[in-house]
Amino acid sequence: MDITIGIPRGLYYYVYYPLWKSFFDYLSIKTVTSIPTNKEILNEGIKYSVDDICVSVKCYHGHVKKLLDNKNIDYVFIPRVITESKGKHSCPKLIALPDLMKNAFINYKNKIIEGDFYIGQKEKKLLNEFLKIGRNFDIEDKEIKNAYRYAKNSFKKFLNLKLNGHNFLQALDLWEGKDIDQVEKSDLLIGIVGFPYDIYDDFLNGGLLEKLKTLSVDFIVSDMIPQFILRKQTKKIPKDLFWHQSNVALKAGLYFLAKKEIQGIIVLSSFGCGLSAIYTRLLELYNKKTVKKPLMIITIDEQTGDAGLQTRVEAFVDMIRMKLGEL
Amino acid sequence: MKKEYIYSFPRMGYSYIGFKAFFEAMDKKVIIPPPRNQEVLELGVRYSPEDMCFPFKILLGQYIKVLEEGANILISLGGYGPCRFGYYMPLHEEILRDLGYKFKTITIEPPIAPWNIGIPKFFHMLYDLLGFNSPFKLYNAGRNAVYKMLYVEQLEKKMHYLIPREVRKGETEKIFEKALDILDKSGGKNFNKIKDAFNEAKALMDNIEHIKNDNLIKIGIVGEIYMVLDHDNNLDIEKKLINMGVDIDRSLWVSSWTLHRVIYRKKHREHMMNLIKPYLGEFIGGDGQESIMNTILYKQKGYDGVIHILPFGCLPEISAKEILTNVSHDYDIPVLSLSFDEQTGEAGFVTRLEAFIDLLLQRRGEGLNEIVSGY
Numbered sequence: 135m136d137i138t139i140g141i142p143r144g145l146y147y148y149v150y151y152p153l154w155k156s157f158f159d160y161l162s163i164k165t166v167t168s169i170p171t172n173k174e175i176l177n178e179g180i181k182y183s184v185d186d187i188c189v190s191v192k193c194y195h196g197h198v199k200k201l202l203d204n205k206n207i208d209y210v211f212i213p214r215v216i217t218e219s220k221g222k223h224s225c226p227k228l229i230a231l232p233d234l235m236k237n238a239f240i241n242y243k244n245k246i247i248e249g250d251f252y253i254g255q256k257e258k259k260l261l262n263e264f265l266k267i268g269r270n271f272d273i274e275d276k277e278i279k280n281a282y283r284y285a286k287n288s289f290k291k292f293l294n295l296k297l298n299g300h301n302f303l304q305a306l307d308l309w310e311g312k313d314i315d316q317v318e319k320s321d322l323l324i325g326i327v328g329f330p331y332d333i334y335d336d337f338l339n340g341g342l343l344e345k346l347k348t349l350s351v352d353f354i355v356s357d358m359i360p361q362f363i364l365r366k367q368t369k370k371i372p373k374d375l376f377w378h379q380s381n382v383a384l385k386a387g388l389y390f391l392a393k394k395e396i397q398g399i400i401v402l403s404s405f406g407c408g409l410s411a412i413y414t415r416l417l418e419l420y421n422k423k424t425v426k427k428p429l430m431i432i433t434i435d436e437q438t439g440d441a442g443l444q445t446r447v448e449a450f451v452d453m454i455r456m457k458l459g460e461l
Numbered sequence: 462m463k464k465e466y467i468y469s470f471p472r473m474g475y476s477y478i479g480f481k482a483f484f485e486a487m488d489k490k491v492i493i494p495p496p497r498n499q500e501v502l503e504l505g506v507r508y509s510p511e512d513m514c515f516p517f518k519i520l521l522g523q524y525i526k527v528l529e530e531g532a533n534i535l536i537s538l539g540g541y542g543p544c545r546f547g548y549y550m551p552l553h554e555e556i557l558r559d560l561g562y563k564f565k566t567i568t569i570e571p572p573i574a575p576w577n578i579g580i581p582k583f584f585h586m587l588y589d590l591l592g593f594n595s596p597f598k599l600y601n602a603g604r605n606a607v608y609k610m611l612y613v614e615q616l617e618k619k620m621h622y623l624i625p626r627e628v629r630k631g632e633t634e635k636i637f638e639k640a641l642d643i644l645d646k647s648g649g650k651n652f653n654k655i656k657d658a659f660n661e662a663k664a665l666m667d668n669i670e671h672i673k674n675d676n677l678i679k680i681g682i683v684g685e686i687y688m689v690l691d692h693d694n695n696l697d698i699e700k701k702l703i704n705m706g707v708d709i710d711r712s713l714w715v716s717s718w719t720l721h722r723v724i725y726r727k728k729h730r731e732h733m734m735n736l737i738k739p740y741l742g743e744f745i746g747g748d749g750q751e752s753i754m755n756t757i758l759y760k761q762k763g764y765d766g767v768i769h770i771l772p773f774g775c776l777p778e779i780s781a782k783e784i785l786t787n788v789s790h791d792y793d794i795p796v797l798s799l800s801f802d803e804q805t806g807e808a809g810f811v812t813r814l815e816a817f818i819d820l821l822l823q824r825r826g827e828g829l830n831e832i833v834s835g836y
Contacts, residue, residue: 223543230780376542411512
């Protein structure tokens with residue numbers, strides 16, 4: 135088919151990209167992902183969004199603008215992920231995401247394709263949504279159903295890669311059939327807590343993962359922890375959080391605190407993110423009450439400087455090594 | 462010796478008069494939180510997470526004050542998202558316990574699955590809140606509270622009508638305070654006394670001399686419920702506007718909130734989602750969708766402009782703010798979004814309101830600053 139769809143590299147790209155990609159692939163619709171975030175994209179995003187929204191969503195505006203401007207792309211796909219597990223919503227801003235984009239880029243309204251995703255609920259709801267997306271391109275229902283099944287299986291494979299101890303970026307490379315560098319085992323293991331779209335966006339977080347690698351520190355990311363472990367942490371908090379991603383982050387954080395092999399925790403949140411305000415404080419208070427592990431909170435914003443972050447991460451790693459008696 | 466329970470609840474506008482009546486009729490002691498002041502603000506900001514929404518910080522400051530005064534039971538509403546309000550109480554509790562306060566909390570929220578835990582928890586909450594009391598006593602207390610709340614709202618609406626039209630500047634405000642005081646102090650358990658007090662207060666306000674004029678600029682107020690209702694925190698925006706000589710209509714009252722969100726929930730939501738479909742396809746929690754709906758409704762009712770009030774960092778309202786720019790464009794109605802936080806200053810704020818009213822006057826084709834002379 136002669137259609138190209140753009141997928142913005144931001145927000146839920148870092149969770150569900152393989153699902154969408156394989157769905158469009160099966161229908162032989164070409165997909166283009168926007169380039170990784172850079173200064174220009176971020177500035178564009180700031181220009182088109184309201185000022186008090188969080189920096190991750192601002193950045194997403196930039197990615198969408200980039201794709202909309204591209205003449206070779208017919209449509210831009212904007213997902214609306216409403217629930218990710220039973221009774222757990224995503225952030226209100228992300229639930230309104232297609233509407234925000236349509237309002238920010240009102241002239242390109244017809245180029246935007248949206249899809250409402252109720253993940254972790256009845257199978258039929260998800261299938262219906264894919265049917266709706268497919269029907270935009272006059273594809274037969276039978277074909278779409280096959281594509282949906284293919285996408286689901288493909289996504290399952292991807293999730294298994296993630297559960298086998300690969301983070302999203304590594305798993306994505308493996309899933310796409312590329313090789314990944316073997317990491318040498320390090321003496322130091324740090325847990326990183328946060329939303330996937332903050333952790334894996336190298337520009338937004340000032341290259342945190344790279345910095346840790348150069349300091350030869352091993353890390354484990356909150357979205358790599360399987361659900362059954364997370365569920366066990368529920369009794370440690372006063373009330374279950376009702377946002378899936380914050381729930382994952384908080385419970386992974388609690389798991390990291392309990393696990394002896396993990397020596398320190400870095401909490402990453404973006405400026406203006408209301409949900410991380412809650413789980414960050416809960417995590418801090420729990421840490422204070424119980425194990426008192428080294429815990430660093432990094433808030434990223436439009437001005438996150440490379441140098442300042444470098445110093446903080448180095449100091450944090452040094453502190454842990456000193457605590458272990460290595461320095 | 463049996464420990465004495467002293468209750469406290471969040472303060473929101475004048476609604477405390479109703480809640481207080483409820484607890485007084487139940488023979489329970491209550492402490493009303495102080496209105497926002499510098500001390501409350503500083504306490505709240507110091508102990509809250511930085512990115513938390515503004516009402517959270519104010520409430521935390523007020524809770525600290527009432528706990529120091531001796532309250533030991535805090536009552537609040539709850540919920541299950543996607544707005545952050547549902548998680549206020551657990552987080553408040555964690556922070557306050559970390560500060561070393563000892564107290565009990567009661568969160569009023571509907572039961573959820575798993576039912577084997579949810580339903581007993583719900584009844585436990587009801588017992589904590591109401592205790593073993595005769596149904597008659599409960600009914601009486603509930604009725605007193607509801608009526609007082611409705612009476613206060615009537616008085617407020619009267620004040621909104623009278624101030625732009627009064628003959629002697631400032632008279633209405635003084636009489637309103639007096640009327641409110643009469644209502645607040647009235648009754649106790651006796652419903653008839655509350656009724657009498659309301660009639661007395663109403664008569665006081667009815668006697669204010671005013672000029673009939675139905676051609677004032679009309680502004681609708683939409684936004685997040687706490688910021689709209691709590692006049693201490695929105696820098697008394699309503700009184701400022703009516704003193705500038707415009708008519709205002711508030712889209713949210715405690716009574717209308719209860720009607721739309723609790724009693725006729727389904728009908729309200731259906732109507733709302735139909736109306737705002739071109740702008741917002743999904744329920745985003747809080748009052749975000751209501752803000753969009755009410756802006757459209759105000760246009761249909763012939764209002765001149767809409768003021769959108771939101772606390773800084775409010776998740777649903779930020780989305781609404783971005784969407785409202787296009788609603789404003791499509792429906793041709795000016796919308797002013799004002800976001801409040803601990804640093805919002807009074808001076809710049811008044812200037813913005815004046816400029817907004819000037820704009821509305823201009824759109825009507827009337828001269829500048831003719832009506833806005835009194836402020």
